[in-house]
Amino acid sequence: MGKIAFVFPGQGSQTVGMGKSLADENENVLKLFKQADERLGYSLSQLIFEGPQEQLTQTMNAQPALLTTSMAVLEAFKQSGITADYVAGHSLGEYSALVAAGAISFTDGAYAVHKRGEFMEEAVPNGEGTMAAVLGMEREALQAITDKVTESGHSVQLANLNSPGQIVISGTKQGVELAGVEAKTAGAKRVLPLEVSGPFHSQLMRPAADRLLSVLDKIQLQDASVPVIANVSATPITASGEIKEKLLQQLYSPVLWEDTVRKLLDLGVDTFIEIGPGKVLSGLIKKVDRNVQLFAISDSKSIESTIEAIKEAAK
Secondary structure: OOOOEEEOOOOOOOOOOOHHHHHHHOHHHHHHHHHHHHHHHOOOOHHHHOOOHHHHHOOHHHHHHHHHHHHEEEHHHHHOOOOOOOOEOOHHHHHHHHHHOOOOHHHHHHHHHHHHHHHHHHHHHOOEEEEEEEOOOOOHHHHHHHHHHHHHHEEEEEEEEEEEOOOEEEHHHHHHHHHHHHHHHOOEEEEEOOOOOOOOOOHHHHHHHHHHHHHHOOOOOOOOOOOOOOOOOOEEOOHHHHHHHHHHHHOOOOEHHHHHHHHHHHEEEEEEEEOOOOOOOHHHHHOOOOOOEEEEOOOHHHHHHHHHHHHHHOO
């Protein structure tokens, strides 16, 4: 058997009730939810377990909610003794990966992403920025289009390079619309506007990065115990100084998810375990390589079946 990577989902995977069954049956998991409530000064757990969905989806709530739920699933999975050779996460999920790797404490991680969400929301006035998914286009061709539109005075950048033929662009409303029109003319299959509260991973997020620095300066960052593949560079990092630098750049730089998966494959990973709600990353990984072993765990049932399958494969 090859190496194992734990991967953690980003914003958009949140659902009301996630992690509740694990909290009901596992005292250590429940403790995590309570610790998050305490650190944030409001009942995040009640919002996760009971909703309402609109409030849970607000960036400053969704981010700590997903990190907390992902760590709750990881806590329940620890009993298996299965460990990761590498960790990675999509955007916000990178913080979950860093907590899993011991680079940031759980409560500091929950606090940092709560503030990160707040800063992202406030960086651009509501309605001025947006994002869109462009399907069926090569990154070089799309990059040329976004550069051209930006030069014309309407800022737009590549934001998420998710899988072959799936790239998200981000920027001013007009920049994204103009780039979308040009992309279609140049042969993109579809351009889908996304329901987001801001132009994440674009140059418009630089003010949020400046504010995030003051938060990261106050929390303890350690060297990671297992290599974390950074979104910004798709390379393994462990040093705390580099981690901080990459987290700041990540706010206004593209998430190189396809490159991250390819890097993990190059490093000998053949088993990916998606830890947290949903199966978004599993779907993207499958588009990069259909032959890897993929597991998505979010509750006791999926944890048990994954443990069995991995132990069976190791025989």
